[in-house]
Amino acid sequence: MREKILYSLGIVAALFLARNIWKMLVGLPDEAFQGAIFRVIFFHVPAAFTCFACYLTALIASISYLKSKNLKWDSLSVSATEVGLAFGAANLVSGMIWARIIWGIWWTWDWRLTSSLICWLLYAGYLVLRRAVEEPTERARLSAVMSILSFSVVPFVFFSIKWFRTQHPQPVLYGEGKMDSAYRSMLYINWIPLLMIAVIFVAVRMLQEKRQREIDALRRTVHAF
Amino acid sequence: MLFFRQVATVAAKDLRSELRTKEALNASLSFALVILLLFSFAFSPTSDMTREISGGLLWLVFAFAGALILNRSFARELENDCLDALISSPVSSPALFLGKALANYVLLLGIEFVCLPVFGVFYNVSWAQQLPSLALVLVLASWGVSVVGTVFSALTVNMRLRELMLPMLVYPILIPCLMAAMQLTTPLLAGEPLTGDLFAWLRLLVGFDIIFTALAVVLIDTVLIG
Amino acid sequence: MRALAVEGVWKFYGDYPALRDIGFDVQPGQCVALLGRNGAGKTTLLRILAGLSRPSKGAVKVFDKDHLDRSARSAIGIIGHGIGIYDELSALENLRLFAGLYGLQSPDKAAHQWLERTGLERVKDGLVREFSRGMRQRLAVARAFLHRPQLLLLDEPFTALDDRAIALLQSLLKESLAQGSTVIMSTHQLREALELATHVVLINRGKLAHTGLRTQEMLDDPTYLYRTYGEA
Numbered sequence: 001m002r003e004k005i006l007y008s009l010g011i012v013a014a015l016f017l018a019r020n021i022w023k024m025l026v027g028l029p030d031e032a033f034q035g036a037i038f039r040v041i042f043f044h045v046p047a048a049f050t051c052f053a054c055y056l057t058a059l060i061a062s063i064s065y066l067k068s069k070n071l072k073w074d075s076l077s078v079s080a081t082e083v084g085l086a087f088g089a090a091n092l093v094s095g096m097i098w099a100r101i102i103w104g105i106w107w108t109w110d111w112r113l114t115s116s117l118i119c120w121l122l123y124a125g126y127l128v129l130r131r132a133v134e135e136p137t138e139r140a141r142l143s144a145v146m147s148i149l150s151f152s153v154v155p156f157v158f159f160s161i162k163w164f165r166t167q168h169p170q171p172v173l174y175g176e177g178k179m180d181s182a183y184r185s186m187l188y189i190n191w192i193p194l195l196m197i198a199v200i201f202v203a204v205r206m207l208q209e210k211r212q213r214e215i216d217a218l219r220r221t222v223h224a225f
Numbered sequence: 226m227l228f229f230r231q232v233a234t235v236a237a238k239d240l241r242s243e244l245r246t247k248e249a250l251n252a253s254l255s256f257a258l259v260i261l262l263l264f265s266f267a268f269s270p271t272s273d274m275t276r277e278i279s280g281g282l283l284w285l286v287f288a289f290a291g292a293l294i295l296n297r298s299f300a301r302e303l304e305n306d307c308l309d310a311l312i313s314s315p316v317s318s319p320a321l322f323l324g325k326a327l328a329n330y331v332l333l334l335g336i337e338f339v340c341l342p343v344f345g346v347f348y349n350v351s352w353a354q355q356l357p358s359l360a361l362v363l364v365l366a367s368w369g370v371s372v373v374g375t376v377f378s379a380l381t382v383n384m385r386l387r388e389l390m391l392p393m394l395v396y397p398i399l400i401p402c403l404m405a406a407m408q409l410t411t412p413l414l415a416g417e418p419l420t421g422d423l424f425a426w427l428r429l430l431v432g433f434d435i436i437f438t439a440l441a442v443v444l445i446d447t448v449l450i451g
Numbered sequence: 452m453r454a455l456a457v458e459g460v461w462k463f464y465g466d467y468p469a470l471r472d473i474g475f476d477v478q479p480g481q482c483v484a485l486l487g488r489n490g491a492g493k494t495t496l497l498r499i500l501a502g503l504s505r506p507s508k509g510a511v512k513v514f515d516k517d518h519l520d521r522s523a524r525s526a527i528g529i530i531g532h533g534i535g536i537y538d539e540l541s542a543l544e545n546l547r548l549f550a551g552l553y554g555l556q557s558p559d560k561a562a563h564q565w566l567e568r569t570g571l572e573r574v575k576d577g578l579v580r581e582f583s584r585g586m587r588q589r590l591a592v593a594r595a596f597l598h599r600p601q602l603l604l605l606d607e608p609f610t611a612l613d614d615r616a617i618a619l620l621q622s623l624l625k626e627s628l629a630q631g632s633t634v635i636m637s638t639h640q641l642r643e644a645l646e647l648a649t650h651v652v653l654i655n656r657g658k659l660a661h662t663g664l665r666t667q668e669m670l671d672d673p674t675y676l677y678r679t680y681g682e683a
Contacts, residue, residue, distance in 0.1 A: 066447055069507065071465065122397045129394060132384040136465030137507075138451055142380055145444050149376070149398060152440055156401035156433055160426075217466035224490055224656055227554060234551045242539040245578075306533025310594065313501045314552040315524040450519070451504050 002207070006200055013196035020190045028182060040098040041183075046191035047091040048116070050198045054084025055123065057202075059151040062144035071213060072206075074140035077147055078130060079205035081123050083198050088120045111161035118157050122150040136216055231316045235324025240331060242301065249297035250332060257290035257340050261347060270348050279350055280411030284403050286344070287337055288370065292392045294332050295374035298325050299382040308382070308449075318446040322375060326441075329378075330371040337363050354416035362413065365430040366406035369437060373398050376441045379448045405429045452515055454479045454602055454633035455500065460509035462495055468657055469495050470506070475652055475662045477635065479601070482628055484648035484665065485637040486676060492657045493637035497606050500635065501529045513602060525553060528600030530608050530620075534591035536579050542566060542590055543575040546597060553598035565593040569619060588616040596623055603627065605636035609643050621647070641673040653680050 024039050031038035057080040065073035095113065096106050107113065126146050133139035243249060264282050268275045275282075302308035311321060345352045352359065374395055381390040396403075405426040412423065419427070455477040462470040470492045477483055487493050498504040500511055502518045513523035529535070536545050543562055550558030566572045569589040579587060588611065595603065603624070609617055624634055624647060638644040645651070645665055653661040653676055661680035668675045 118397055118400055125394045125397060129380075129384075129390065132381075132386060132390055137463060138383075141447060141451060145376075145380060145448055146394065148444065149373075149437075149440060152436060153398050153401065156429065156436075160401040160404050160429055213466045220464060220467035231552060234548065238537070238540070238548050241544070242537055245539050304533075304538060306531055306535055307537055309498075309501075309503055309531055309533065310529070310535030310549070311552070312503055313524060313527060313529050314549065315521045315554065316552050317521070450502070 002203075006203055009196060010200050013193045013200065016193040016196070017190075020186070020193060024186055024190070028186060031183075034102055037098055037101045038183075040094050042187055042190045043194070044091055044094040044098065045187055046194045047087045047094065049191055050194050051084045051087040051091055053195070054080045054087065054198060054202075055119070055151060055154070058084065058123075058126075058147050062147035065140055065144045066148075069137075071136065071140055072210075074136075074144065075206045075209035075213075076202070077144065078127075078209060079202040081126055081147070082205060083201045085120060085123050085127070086201070087194070087198060088116065088123070092116060092120065111158075115154075115157045115161045118161075119150075119154055122153065126150060136213060228317070228320050231320040232324045232327065235311075235316065235321055236327040236331070239298070239301070239325055239328030243297070243328070243332060249294045250336070253290040253293040253332075253336055254339060256293055257286050257336060258343065260286045260289055261340070261344060265347065275348060276350065276415060277411065279344075279348065279414045280407040280409070282348075283340070283344055283410055283414075284366070284407045286340060287333070287367070288396065288399065288403055290336050290340070291329075291333050291367075291370050291374060292395065294329055294336070295371075295378045295395070296388055296391050298329050298375055298378040300378075300387065303382065312449055318449045319442045321449070322379070322441060322445040325378075326371050326375040329375055330368055333367045333371055334363065337367065350414050351416065352414050355413040355418060358419045359410065359413045362406055362409045362427075362430070365427070365434060366402055366409075369402035369430065369433050370399060372434070372438050372441050373402070376437075376445065376448065379445065401429065402433045405433070452479070453477065453512070454481070454514060455635070456510075456512040456515075457496075457500070458510045458512070460496070460499060460506040460511060462492070462499065462504070462657075463507045470499075470654075471657045472509070473654070473657075473659050474509075475659065477633055477650070479633050480628065480631050481650050482624070482634040482648050483636070483650045483652055484641075484644040485635055485652050485654070486641070486644075487637075487654035487660075491654045493654060494606055496654065497531075497604055497635070497637055501527060501531075501604050525598065526601045528595040528598065528603045530591060530595045530603075530605045532606060532611070534587050535594060536587060536590050538580040539578060541576050541578055542571050542582070545579060545590065546593060549594050549597055555598060561597055565597050569593045585613040585615055588612050589619055592616060592620050592623065596627070600627075601632050603632060603634045603636075605634065605638075607638055608636055609638060617643075641676075642670075645670055645673070651676065653677075655680070 020042070024042055028039070030036050058077045061073045061077035061080060065071075065077060092113075099108065100106050126143060129146050130139055130143050133142055264270075264286075268278070268282075299308070302311065312318075341352055344350060374391075377391055377395045377398075381387045381394070384390050408426045409419075409423055409430075413419070453476050457473055457475050460470055460473045461468055473496060485493050485497065495504070499506050500513075500518060502524055505519070511518040513520075514526055516523040537548075540548065543566065546562035546565055547558050550561045555561050563572070563575075566575050569592060571586060571590060571593070574582070574586065579590065582590070608620060612620065628634060628647075634647070636644055648665045651661065651663065651665050651669065652659070661676070
């Protein structure tokens with residue numbers, strides 16, 4: 001039943017995404033200065049939002065795990081982190097493609113790029129840490145601590161790196177960045193299917209984690225005989 | 226009062242056993258020297274450019290050398306199950322943690338004050354011009370490194386590939402701290418005083434130290450007692 | 452007042468329950484043999500009692516205080532698989548360290564007294580690294596008894612020890628019991644443990660299989676317990 005709901009949601013999200021892509025390719029004109037590549041932003045920015053929503057979810061799940069010791073929260077934490085990393089990678093890669101065309105380089109050590117990369121590495125470390133611990137309860141406990149520490153360092157990373165000069169376009173939603181309202185609404189509208197996809201992925205991963213725990217418990221029961 | 230006595234007891238214990246074997250100290254110091262040597266191949270050691278990145282070089286050396294010290298910190302307790310004996314004693318987890326962090330701090334500062342003159346000689350840097358300010362930066366940034374490093378030393382102590390895990394997890398978290406230290410150290414090594422812009426970095430260091438000390442003290446019980 | 456109260460303790464590793472609803476009381480002065488096959492959960496339970504681990508559910512009270520409480524920890528002495536002694540410190544430094552951590556009034560006096568007790572006074576300044584196995588074990592015993600614990604938790608105490616250390620441990624245990632201390636030991640060596648024990652707790656695959664007085668049948672036939680209470 002739960003799986004059916006997830007799959008139907010997935011179909012809705014895919015259709016929504018297809019509609020958005022159609023709209024942004026056919027309905028929207030090229031941007032005056034950047035041309036066709038400008039459309040990357042409709043994935044680049046929502047992917048960043050989704051990524052940070054996932055990291056925040058992982059933080060809340062980790063704190064909840066330490067409070068309740070319920071392994072469901074641990075499943076949520078690892079699932080959200082993995083999906084967050086995927087969207088973080090989408091954000092970084094789409095940005096690099098855009099940068100190659102507009103700036104002529106794949107990468108620059110601008111504060112936004114650098115801090116996104118550092119966050120990505122922090123959470124990749126979380127996954128590496130998980131692989132190094134065998135016992136599920138201990139893994140949940142230690143990785144929850146890691147998740148909390150990772151999230152706590154994010155503001156420091158942002159502040160410290162921001163003090164370097166930046167060449168990244170100004171934030172479009174706050175600050176001095178300007179964007180046409182048609183583009184802006186497209187950006188928001190395209191966030192919806194991406195967020196839906198993230199939620200579906202997290203839900204599927206949580207199911208997998210639950211099965212994994214059951215398998216692990218069975219294995220331990222067998223070993224105990 | 227009892228709390229601080231226990232912190233001191235644990236720190237003294239760690240320092241005594243480290244100074245007796247000098248395992249981590251020797252490894253860390255010689256590692257630091259090797260890196261200093263290797264850097265001389267990567268950059269022309271006397272050029273102006275090197276002067277401009279001197280703070281960065283120095284803190285990379287400290288960070289690498291520090292990882293060896295931090296690795297030993299809790300690994301030391303594994304032999305003979307000493308960690309169990311410590312935890313089962315009436316020492317609270319925060320006291321145990323702060324004691325070990327303090328010991329690492331002292332060792333790290335020791336290594337830094339040995340490396341500094343060596344660095345000065347090899348790279349023709351007159352590091353003593355702004356000594357009080359430089360000492361302040363070393364003192365603040367090393368505490369950040371020690372606190373975060375000690376938490377991760379505890380976190381990774383029972384893991385497979387512990388020696389690899391610690392630096393892998395700890396360096397990304399330390400980036401703001403190391404970056405502030407580098408930004409501050411470069412002008413200080415060049416003899417410039419601490420002025421306007423640099424205070425922002427100093428504030429960042431202080432903030433980092435306070436936040437992560439607090440987080441560590443709150444979380445360490447969860448890390449140590451499963 | 453109960454020396455130890457184990458109340459509905461569960462311990463999960465993931466979804467696997469390593470301990471299931473363990474509950475028993477121990478009165479002061481009792482000596483409990485904690486028995487069970489390999490992997491039954493003896494060490495898991497002892498680690499929880501010693502405050503090295505938290506139960507997933509349930510509670511452990513040591514003299515009516517939570518087992519993680521400072522006062523509970525002060526009352527407990529442990530001998531585990533490792534000796535819990537630092538190789539690179541001297542015998543005296545080790546004992547002084549733990550005397551300090553337990554907040555004893557005169558750490559020096561206590562350390563010297565226990566070095567004498569365990570026959571290590573002569574080598575008090577020698578590094579533990581250079582000690583023979585037996586000497587290290589005796590020092591571990593001294594470390595566990597140093598703060599006059601009212602509750603002793605011993606995990607397989609007789610397996611790793613040599614004859615002299617066993618004799619020392621047994622005499623110290625008898626003395627402590629006579630003074631009203633409480634002893635809980637897990638063990639394979641049924642005979643040695645059962646001779647000392649006043650009570651037994653048998654754990655079978657994480658569950659409490661039997662708890663009660665140590666009877667003569669158990670002494671006469673070590674397999675009696677296992678035959679009678681589950682587990683063929």
